[in-house]
Amino acid sequence: MAPGGIHHGIHHVTAIAGDAHRNIDFYTRTLGLRLVKKTVNFDDPATYHLYYGDETGQPGTILTFFPWERAAPGRLGGGELQETAFRVPQGAIGYWTHRLIAHGVPEQTREERFGESVLAFRDPDGMRLALVAVAGIEAEPAWAQGDIPAEHALRGFHGVSLLSGDGSATGAVLSDVLGFTETARDGSLTRFQVPGLALGGIIDLRRASGFPGGRLGRGTVHHLAFRAADDAAEAGMVRRLAENHGIHTTEQKDRTYFRSVYFREPGHALFEIATDMPGFAVDEPAALLGQALKLPPFLEPRRTEIEGALPTLA
Numbered sequence: 001m002a003p004g005g006i007h008h009g010i011h012h013v014t015a016i017a018g019d020a021h022r023n024i025d026f027y028t029r030t031l032g033l034r035l036v037k038k039t040v041n042f043d044d045p046a047t048y049h050l051y052y053g054d055e056t057g058q059p060g061t062i063l064t065f066f067p068w069e070r071a072a073p074g075r076l077g078g079g080e081l082q083e084t085a086f087r088v089p090q091g092a093i094g095y096w097t098h099r100l101i102a103h104g105v106p107e108q109t110r111e112e113r114f115g116e117s118v119l120a121f122r123d124p125d126g127m128r129l130a131l132v133a134v135a136g137i138e139a140e141p142a143w144a145q146g147d148i149p150a151e152h153a154l155r156g157f158h159g160v161s162l163l164s165g166d167g168s169a170t171g172a173v174l175s176d177v178l179g180f181t182e183t184a185r186d187g188s189l190t191r192f193q194v195p196g197l198a199l200g201g202i203i204d205l206r207r208a209s210g211f212p213g214g215r216l217g218r219g220t221v222h223h224l225a226f227r228a229a230d231d232a233a234e235a236g237m238v239r240r241l242a243e244n245h246g247i248h249t250t251e252q253k254d255r256t257y258f259r260s261v262y263f264r265e266p267g268h269a270l271f272e273i274a275t276d277m278p279g280f281a282v283d284e285p286a287a288l289l290g291q292a293l294k295l296p297p298f299l300e301p302r303r304t305e306i307e308g309a310l311p312t313l314a
């Protein structure tokens with residue numbers, strides 16, 4: 001936590017999946033996340049928008065998907081998220097190595113980055129994921145309703161690695177606007193961090209000059225969202241982007257669970273700034289998150305038509 005109680009870091013990561021049912025199965029059963037919201041893409045209501053997180057879906061734990069059943073596989077390229085990493089307590093990597101094999105995820109890579117133990121693997125759509133062992137998070141709450149012991153459960157995001165077409169300009173936005181500081185270098189990676197052990201507090205930038213552009217599709221990340229405490233904090237960040245970096249965001253959009261602006265950062269990735277307020281319990285009880293299909297008020301009149309067009313998840 002930064003002085004004054006202002007939290008910075010990743011708010012959520014949004015990616016593209018293929019089959020929705022397979023996506024739910026992998027993230028809730030294999031990885032043990034909670035489905036905290038089942039809604040539609042507000043800009044394309046024929047597509048689900050599925051949100052996974054911890055018990056309440058607090059910022060820094062939220063991975064979301066647009067499942068497009070007929071999506072072609074994507075291709076990683078410059079300006080895209082290379083890998084999304086969750087953190088687990090020290091000592092949990094062995095458990096996860098066995099669990100992933102048992103759940104049909106045989107291709108895993110063990111490596112060290114910045115002195116941390118990393119277990120890299122892919123989801124059923126080929127999205128690059130990792131678990132990183134982090135000391136000192138054992139006592140943090142975890143969503144442990146399934147068969148995963150609480151001592152091994154995922155504790156939100158560790159961070160992401162981003163292929164940047166313009167690392168220094170991307171780094172300037174991370175530092176000047178989004179609350180990060182450069183803390184280390186390891187090979188072609190530059191690590192940016194927010195203070196403390198904050199959830200989703202790490203961005204590793206990989207210089208990607210010469211990388212061909214990516215192609216959005218199954219297994220690729222659509223955008224990366226950063227936290228703003230509230231509307232005023234978000235407006236302040238929007239001003240800094242314009243004044244110091246010449247970057248103009250979209251107008252603020254009401255996403256029901258947070259309020260967002262979007263912009264293309266200098267390394268070509270799509271960034272979002274999302275408020276911590278009001279959170280996922282705004283339209284259903286916290287105990288029942290993710291069970292019913294929730295629609296924003298402007299789509300509620302079309303519920304029958306929308307439900308009829310969505311694939312069945314059972």
Ligand code: ZN
Nearest residue numbers: 014223225272
């Ligand atoms: Zn988003």
